[in-house]
Amino acid sequence: MATHALDTLPLRSGQMQMQSADVGDLTPDQLRDLYRMLANVRQLDRDAVAWQRQGLIPGYAPMLGQEAAQVGAGFGVDKTRDFIFPTYREMGVAYTVGVNMVEYMSTHKAIWHGGLYDPGATHFAPFQAVVGGSVLHAVGWAHGQTLNGQTLNGTAVVTGGAASVSTTGLGVGLAFLGDGASSQGDVHEAMNFAAILKAPVVFFVQNNGWAISVPTEQQVAGGSVAARAAGYGMPAVQVDGNDVLAVLDATRRAVAHARAGLGPVVVEAMTYRRGPHSTSDDPGRYRTLEDEKTDGGEDPLNRFRAVLLADNVADSAFFAVADADAQARADEIRDGVVALESRPGSEMFDFVFQESTPTLGAQARQWREESEHV
Known part of the structure; x- marks a missing residue:
C-alpha cells in the first residue's frame, strides 16, 4: 500500500540544493544559530563518549551522524505549547529546545532517572530506555488535551468526540522512535489509537539503519516505516535526515497538520548511526569501517556548512569561532556533570x-x- 503524503507536506528529493531557496523563511541569524546547535551537539556527543571511557558516566547512547535529524526536528516545534517525548538518544533535541545539559546528563551519570530538569517547564519528557514506550505517552498526552477541553496554553477547544479541534491550534506531541522501535507492539497500539482519536501527534522516526546490530532491511517489512502509516489511515513523509533544512521543513509542516486537528503524522528521517548503539556496543561485530563510510552518506555538518558558504551566510572565520565555542561549552557541561552529587535515596x-x-x-x-x- 502506498504512503499517503500530506497535501501541505510535499516530499523532498533529499538532494542538497545550493540555492537560497533551500533556506526557506529563515533569517541569516537563524541559519547561523542552526549551525551553532549542530556544532554544539556534535562536540557534546563526542565528549560524552569520552566521559564514559574515562569513567565519568557509566553509559551513553551516541547520536553521531543524526545531528541534522535531531536539531531540525527540535527547531521545528513550538516550545511554549508542544511537548516532546524522547528516547534515550535525543540529546540533540534536548539541547535544541533549551534543556539544561548538566541536568539532562544526570541520568547518564546514574544519579537520577529521567533527568534533573523540569519536564513541565521544558516540555521535554523524561527520557527512558523502554523501547517504544515514549510513543504511548505522547498519544496519551495529546488526547488528554481534548479530554480536558483545552490546549496546553489554555485556549478552549471545541469538543466533538475524536474530531475535537481548536480554532487557535492544539499543542502537538512529538514522539521520537527509531526504526527498530517501530517493530514493537507498543508502537502499533500508539499509532492505531492516535489515528482513531485524531490525536495531535507527530511520530518522528529516526531511521538510522540499525536496530542495535540488525539492519533495517532485516526487521522493517517493506523497507520503510513511513509506508506503514497508510495502514493506520494517517499521512506520512520520508525525508533526508542528513539535511537539517529538509528535516526542519518536514517537521514544521507535520506539526501544523496535527495542530489543525487533522490527526497524527509519521515523519521518517533517513539518516545513519555512525557510531555504536551505545558505549557498551561493538559495531565492529556486525559492520566494517568501510561499511560506515559507504553507507553513512554525507556528513550533516559538512553538508550544512556548504549551504551556508554557498549562500554567503557564513565564512570560515564564523565556523572557526562556532567550533571553538562548541568545545568550550562542552567543557563547561563536563565540569557541571563532575560536580553532580548523589541524590537522597528517599527520593x-x-x-x-x-x-x-x-x-x-x-x-x-x-x-x-x-x-x-x-
Missing part, C-alpha cells in the same frame, strides 16, 4: 504517584529503617 518514593499509597508508604518506612536507621 525514589517521592515521585511514583501523585498521592502516595499505603504499600508505597510501608516500603519507604522500611527503606529508611534499613538504610538510614530511623
Whole structure:
C-alpha cells in the first residue's frame, strides 16, 4: 500500500540544493544559530563518549551522524505549547529546545532517572530506555488535551468526540522512535489509537539503519516505516535526515497538520548511526569501517556548512569561532556533570504517584529503617 503524503507536506528529493531557496523563511541569524546547535551537539556527543571511557558516566547512547535529524526536528516545534517525548538518544533535541545539559546528563551519570530538569517547564519528557514506550505517552498526552477541553496554553477547544479541534491550534506531541522501535507492539497500539482519536501527534522516526546490530532491511517489512502509516489511515513523509533544512521543513509542516486537528503524522528521517548503539556496543561485530563510510552518506555538518558558504551566510572565520565555542561549552557541561552529587535515596518514593499509597508508604518506612536507621 502506498504512503499517503500530506497535501501541505510535499516530499523532498533529499538532494542538497545550493540555492537560497533551500533556506526557506529563515533569517541569516537563524541559519547561523542552526549551525551553532549542530556544532554544539556534535562536540557534546563526542565528549560524552569520552566521559564514559574515562569513567565519568557509566553509559551513553551516541547520536553521531543524526545531528541534522535531531536539531531540525527540535527547531521545528513550538516550545511554549508542544511537548516532546524522547528516547534515550535525543540529546540533540534536548539541547535544541533549551534543556539544561548538566541536568539532562544526570541520568547518564546514574544519579537520577529521567533527568534533573523540569519536564513541565521544558516540555521535554523524561527520557527512558523502554523501547517504544515514549510513543504511548505522547498519544496519551495529546488526547488528554481534548479530554480536558483545552490546549496546553489554555485556549478552549471545541469538543466533538475524536474530531475535537481548536480554532487557535492544539499543542502537538512529538514522539521520537527509531526504526527498530517501530517493530514493537507498543508502537502499533500508539499509532492505531492516535489515528482513531485524531490525536495531535507527530511520530518522528529516526531511521538510522540499525536496530542495535540488525539492519533495517532485516526487521522493517517493506523497507520503510513511513509506508506503514497508510495502514493506520494517517499521512506520512520520508525525508533526508542528513539535511537539517529538509528535516526542519518536514517537521514544521507535520506539526501544523496535527495542530489543525487533522490527526497524527509519521515523519521518517533517513539518516545513519555512525557510531555504536551505545558505549557498551561493538559495531565492529556486525559492520566494517568501510561499511560506515559507504553507507553513512554525507556528513550533516559538512553538508550544512556548504549551504551556508554557498549562500554567503557564513565564512570560515564564523565556523572557526562556532567550533571553538562548541568545545568550550562542552567543557563547561563536563565540569557541571563532575560536580553532580548523589541524590537522597528517599527520593525514589517521592515521585511514583501523585498521592502516595499505603504499600508505597510501608516500603519507604522500611527503606529508611534499613538504610538510614530511623
